[in-house]
Amino acid sequence: MWHSILLTGTLWVGSLVGTVQGSVHLNPDMQQEMLEIGAQGMEHALRACEDYFGKAITLPPALPGVAFTHVFGRCYDPTDPRLDAHLEIEYMHKSQPENHYSLELYPAEYHQQLSYLKFEDVMLGHNTTAKYYNGPLNTMKLLTFKTKEWQYVLHAVNLPESRINQAELVSVAQSLLELIDRKRPQSAKWGETAMKSAGKHYNMEVVDYLYSGRFRVSPQVEEERFKLWLRQGSLELSVHVTVVYDPNSERLLRIRYEEV
Incomplete structure (x- = not known):
């Protein structure tokens, strides 16, 4: 289990203000709760999961358009029986x-099915469809989608005053x-096009x-050429x-096929 860093009564987590690492002064109850879930700096958690899974992780460069004061993370590995291995990053405002x-x-x-939630499909472009869930008040909003390597699950609280909506x-x-x-x-992009089209x-x-x-x-015209083997x-x-x-x-103009 990954451990939080506790120094002189302060839990150190990532801060969105100023430097990458900053301090958060918490009340003892909240501090203990964060220690129990293994809160740590976002970069620390990210690198830990990259080391565990053996491949690079890319985070979205954009954030919802609201203010945050702190960010912390956790790399859940299989030694934790409560959850499947995954990376979790949390952003909050104090x-x-x-x-x-x-x-x-x-x-x-090992993507999460989340079949117990009622989703609607949302087109993201780039040949990707996401699933969006808008829960009752005081629960959550959720958007999930997959890339070739990862499943991403974005959560936001669903409070009356929340401004993180589906569009965000x-x-x-x-x-x-x-x-x-x-x-x-x-x-690589046009190679995928060639394989899908030829198949x-x-x-x-x-x-x-x-x-x-x-x-x-x-x-105005370029060609990407491939040789494919089909069965x-x-x-x-x-x-x-x-x-x-x-x-x-x-923009794709056309595709030509020539059997060898």
Whole structure:
């Protein structure tokens, strides 16, 4: 279990004001409660979970548009029998409980079903659909979505004076997807397009692919070329797939197939 750092009656957690680390002066009851749940600095918790899961974690660059005074985290590992292994980050305002917001991350392969909640689908763009739950007053609002590596669960309290609404949570989620998309090479993006399109076009499973390179046709047209291997039962097929797009708008123009 990860431990909080207790120094001279002060629980040290991440602060959103000034430096990364700051102090929070808490009453003894609240201090003990935070110690019991293993509160620690956000960066400490983030690195602990990255070490445990063996892969990098990307947090949304945006936050809901309300004030926070402090942030703290916890990396739950399997030695804790209460919860599945995951990262939890909590943002709070010391005098405005309606601003309480938290973020949980689970490995995508062990995502939380949350089937006991009644969700509505929300389109985030970037080929991603989120699920949104708006609970009764004095409970919570929740938005959950998955990337290739992680399931993200965003929570906000649902109080009469709360200003963190569905649009705020969607904006946070979209900021993450935009960041991931900017980091992803064009070849990976168009490679996914080529595989999905070819699989549907031939009604076969793509079992492997090879990137053949990028070719500039004109200032308005570029091509990403791939060789794909497809299989359906005993039938196997090799295909050259060319994805043609506008590099300025990143709009897909057409896809060509050439069987080898």
